[in-house]
Amino acid sequence: MTDVTVPPGRRRLARLAFLAAGAAVAVVLVAAGVRAGVGLVLVGGAGTAIALAGAWWFLAHRGVLRWLAGTLVLLAPLAVTVLYVQARLVWVVVVCALLWSVALACGRRALTAGAGKRRPAESEVPPPRRPYLIMNPRSGGGKTGRFGLPELARGLGAEVCVLDGSQNAAVLARRAVDDGADLLGVAGGDGTQAVVAGVAAELGVPFMVISAGTRNHFALDLGLDRDDPRRCLDALTDGVEVRIDLCTAGDRVFVNNASFGAYAEVVQSPAYRNGKTRTALGLLPGLLVGPRAATLCLRAGGDWLAGAQAVLVSNNPYGSGDLAGLGRRPRLDSGALGVLAVTVRNAADAAGLLRGRRRSDAVYLRTATEVVITADTLSLPVGVDGEAVTMATPVRCAVRPRALRVRVPRHRPGVRPPRPELGWKRLRELALS
Secondary structure, rough: OOOOOOOHHHHHHHHHHHHHHHHHHHHHHHHHHHHHHHHHHHHHHHHHHHHHHHHHHHHHHHHHHHHHHHHHHHHHHHHHHHHHHHOOOOOHHEEEEHHHHHHHHHHHHHHOOOOOOOOOOOOOOOOOOOOOEEEEOOOOOOHHHHHOHHHHHHOOEEEEEEEEEEEEHHHHHHHHHOOOOEEEEEEEEHHHHHHHHHHHHOOOOOEEEOOOOOOOOOHHHHHOOOOOOHHHHHHOOOOOEEEEEEEEOEEOOOOOOOOEEHHHHHHHHHOOOOOOHHHHHHHHHHOOOOOOOOOOEEEEOEEEEEEEEEEEEEEEOOOOOOOOOOOOOOOOOOOOOOEEOOOOOOOOHHHHHHHHHOOOOOOOEEOEEEEEEEEOOOOEEEEEEEEEEEOOOOEEEEEEEEEEEEEEOOOOOOOOOOOOOOOHHHHHHHHHH
């Protein structure tokens, strides 16, 4: 039955995606011949599989084997390229790559064209009378000072506390509300945002985010301007209020995510902040396949999963395709935790991740209102919004629906739809509608 609600533009994009994909296959078969064309595809597939296996061995081993694996990752695509050059088929590969790029771009555009930008329900509120803002001068490489945020905020009537490294943000926030503050705000990293957000929710005052951190994931999902944190101060004079979910891991509040297993172990290392890549490469072999490999079990709703190496519990699910909590969340008010667990034991599992997280046997993906993480130890390292802590097991994660009132500027960039995972079945339905 034809779906008359599908806009013609989306239907045309879906059909163009299939046309471009079919043309890519036709170019190979016509230019190289059917037999040679099949061989060309098999050689490319073999090169990809070898490179993936090499990548897994590089992460999971140390010493000579690691560097041999790294060499394999580099040589596999080079060898495939040399074979194509000898067969005088490089132009075919270039044309196919361009056609596949068109197919993927059209397919994703067709799947997201109807999504649009989504904003949570906004409430009209009067400007705060006594806003209190906590600013970390070290966050984001010194964005607070570089953009002159303390002076600008004071000019708008806010009381500003610039942290000196010895103060406790939660204590400062509580004291400010006791003294009459009717809004709490933070210019700093997501970890500090989470601490003060928990106080704001508990004491029933609105919270304000200023995007002065390094990555500003929370600000991104609130639709704030991450390039110019000064625009966030507009919430003091022309703001609206939205309600979003707040989550807890044990007794800690988080606004983005709590991570367990391999990632949390890396964050826990004292050397992590001074050398993230070097620290991760040094610890991953033991965490993935060595004696320190995580043995995590989780209960999400009525489901049980044992043996995961890494678990990410997020405040609302991330958009498709994100395996590390570095992407976007389409909404922050669904009243659900996003649950993502990864178990990669060999190269086949690693390669399976490329099929897309929803179709890989190595990935467990759910939503729930409560998640319980257990391990074969009495305590467990946890990364709470990027901050390293240790918690007694089991660790209970829960969502508090719409518990946080957030004051945001009336005029702000908004939240773009996340890049979708390309589902050819759904794309076919669009093309045939």
